[in-house]
Amino acid sequence: MDRPPVQQGTVCGSWDMKDRLGTGGFGNVCLYQNRDTGELIAIKSCRLELSSKNKDRWCQEIQIMKRRRVRGRGGDPTRRDATRPEDETRRDAGKVVHKIIDLGYAKDLDQGSLCTSFVGTLQYLAPELFENKPYTVTVDYWSFGTMIFECIAGFRPFLHNMQPFTWHEKIKKKDPKHIYAYEEMSGEIRFSQHLPQPNNLCSIMVEQLETWLQLVLNWDPQQRGGGLDNPSGRPQCFVLMDHILNLKIVHILNMTSAKILSFLLQPDESLHSLQSSIERETGIATCNQELLLEMGVSLDPRKPASQCVIEGVRGWDSYMVYLFDKSKTAYEGPFQPRHLSECVNYIVQDSKALLPILQLRKVWAEAVHYVSGLKEDYSRLFQGQRAAMLSLLRYNTNLTKMKNTMVSASQQLEAKLQFFKKSIEIDLERYSDQMAFGISSEKMLRAWREMEDRAVGCAKAGEISFLDDQIMGLHTEIVELQRSPYARRQGDVMELLEQRAIELYKQLKPRPPDNGYSDSTEMVKTIVLTVQGQDKVLKELFGHLSRLLGCKQKIIDLLPQIEMTVNNIKEADNSLMQMQAKRQREIWHLLKIACVSFACLTAPAILIHSIFSQVVLSLVVIPYPQYRG
Known part of the structure; x- marks a missing residue:
């Protein structure tokens, strides 16, 4: 025993x-x-x-x-290996390097072996090994394809609940394109050319991998792998694998609908081309699309669309670009809930229905996938909200820089205005003093009076208190948004419920399948609580996101106003300097006339020079009372 x-x-x-x-x-x-x-x-x-x-x-x-x-x-490899198929190990912590081991080719496939070892690697063996036929390297293709299928779907492709020597006879006449077989409640065997749902692959990868699996899961060892490719001479399955590994797929999370869109990028495809594809899928006009990376950086329209994809494994499935509609600031959410699979919907409708343990395992596995999916949906949307927050902070930094430029320009204009007003006041005073016995010019006096009036207009250009108040209000609003509890992740309850669903599945899995039945009350309760929890956190998330986007729109509206104000200040500054220079030229011209007239009547040239020097000195020191007299 x-x-x-x-x-x-x-x-x-x-x-x-x-x-x-x-x-x-x-x-x-x-x-x-x-x-x-x-x-x-x-x-x-x-x-x-x-x-x-x-x-x-x-x-x-x-x-x-x-x-x-x-x-x-050392380290913790065994704990990680516990979550993988028994004949796959992970070599180094932190590195995605997997080694497939012990596929059981050296087994003696006699009756004793089949009776005692079917729980091991026999599940991954190619069909010809069961028949004691000569085999080639194509047995590896079958084993590798079986493992890839299991990584995608969570179970092996052909009647995974049956022992190898049982399903072998039922599958041997399958069509070469069939990659999946399952048994219905009636006992009928169904075949499919497609990967089972649910899975975590985008539609682009599903199509590519279905084609690849059809090559490596061909029952005929001579046809398995697809034959040799011309002209490379390599098996077609490896050529296709290289193609799949080199695909550049960008995943776009539409924050207005909470749906993920996947696009296959062509070599050197432009960002405008990608945006046109997005417009066709979403209806969001290219001019209204804002595409943000996870750090809140907008995509550069001058660079190719490949800037959306990070090189390496992480860029395959977890890297997301977040799509916002610039014509909207209110995001209503939550949206249409995640689709329930048929079997999960069955237990939700009747949680007390008794199902065989064997069938319940599959149903609960899909239920765990559903609960995990709800949590992941929230996590992605929260990351999109975080990207929006980081983008807002970038805009706020730009706003602060422009505000500082505006304040500095306003202060410089104010200082020049004070000097201009004081100097023209003194000039008018001195002009009035000499009018009775000196030179007068009504035209010049009128021009100087006009300069005084224009200076008042220049002063209005430097009035920035209204804009400054708005900017300070925005800074306060942004600080409040940063401090809001909704700026931080609120999915703790969902994570606990996910762990609860996993624990329920773990408790079910060891139960013997023979003549065992159970209901799904606890699992359905977990599903319902997760849906309710997601509704709550998504309402909070989209409320906070709408405030973020509203604040960002205020900054966007303010920036051109600040830029216009800075330009107006610069124009006023230039106008002021031109009036100051014009008045100084007129004074010097007036002085020249006075000196020449006086010299022609009373003195030789040497005396003219002396008088001219004295008058210039007096004009220079006029603005400074300490030098008068």
Whole structure:
């Protein structure tokens, strides 16, 4: 008899069993933690009853392990591996480097093997290995395709609930393009050329990967992989894989509808071309589109559309560009809820309906996907709100710079006005003093009076108190928006509900499927609470976002007013300087006439020079009382 299933919480001395990492032909691999030191170790325990052949192999493995020094890697790899298929490991923390191991090609596929090891890697084996036929490298294509399908859908492609030697007979006559087979409640086997829903792929990737999976999951080993490509001489599946890996796909989150749009970028495609595609999909005119990166930076229209995509793996699925409609400042939200799959909708309509455990696993897995999707939808929208906040702060920085420029120009104009008014006041006073016995000019006097009036108009150009008050009000509003609790993430409840859904699924998964039934009351309750929680946080999010966008629009409206005011101040400054220069030229011209007239009547040239110098000196010191007399 086999060893009883290992239960979580099993105690062995000071060691507590924390998790089962994997199961294979020999037995189980479990994770143990020392209560005193916290040390983690992985223990491989063999089945109590082994064939003599397997006993010999087990002893040989122990002897090999004793003879060789095996280098292990520290950190926390085993905990990460617990979330992956049993024959895939992750090599280094922080690096997306995966290694596929132990696909079981060396197994003896006799009846004993099939009875004791079907829980292991037999699920990934190519069909010809079950038939003890000669095989080629194309067996790897099947195994790799099976694993990729599982990464996408969460389960293997062909009747994943059945044992390998059972589904093998049912699938062998499938069409070459079929990549998925499932059993209906009636027991009928259905085939499909398409990936099952739900999954997390965009439509562009779905189409590409369906084509690739049709190549690698071909039942015929001679046709599997698609044959050799001409002229590269490589299997077509690898040529297509390279093509998929080199695709540049941009994901646009439309903040007005909360929908994600995906576009395949062509080499050197312009941003205007991408915006035209967005306009066709959303109806938002190109001139009203604002595309923000996650740090609040607007896309540069001079650069190609590829600026939307970060090079590397992260750019594939998690990097988002946020689309805003500049003609709107009020975003109503929340929007149409995420679509419920047919089976999840069934349990929501009747949470007390009893379903077989085997079927319930799939339904609850989709329910977990739905709950996680609601949380992810909020997370993406919150990131879009954050991008809008960062964009607002950039506009505010620009506003502050322009305000400082305006204030500085206004202060300079005010200082020049004061000097101009004082100097023209003195000039008019001195002109009046000499009119009775000197030179007079009504035309010049009238021009000077007009200069005084024009100076009053220049002073109006420097009045910025109204704009300054608006700017200060905006600064206060922005600070309040930053301090608002809605500026911070509000999805804690949704994260807890997601963990609750995952925990419910984990509790269901180990239950034996034979003759077992259960209802979905707790899972449906979690779904309903998550939907209600999302509605609440989205109302708050879009209310806060609307205030952000309203504040940003005020800045956008203010910037041209400030720019116009600065230009008016500069024009007033130039006008003031021109009037000052004109008056000084007139004074010097008047002085020249006076000196020449006086010299011609009374004195030789040397005396003219002396008189001219004295008059100039008197004009220079007139504005300064301490030099008078």
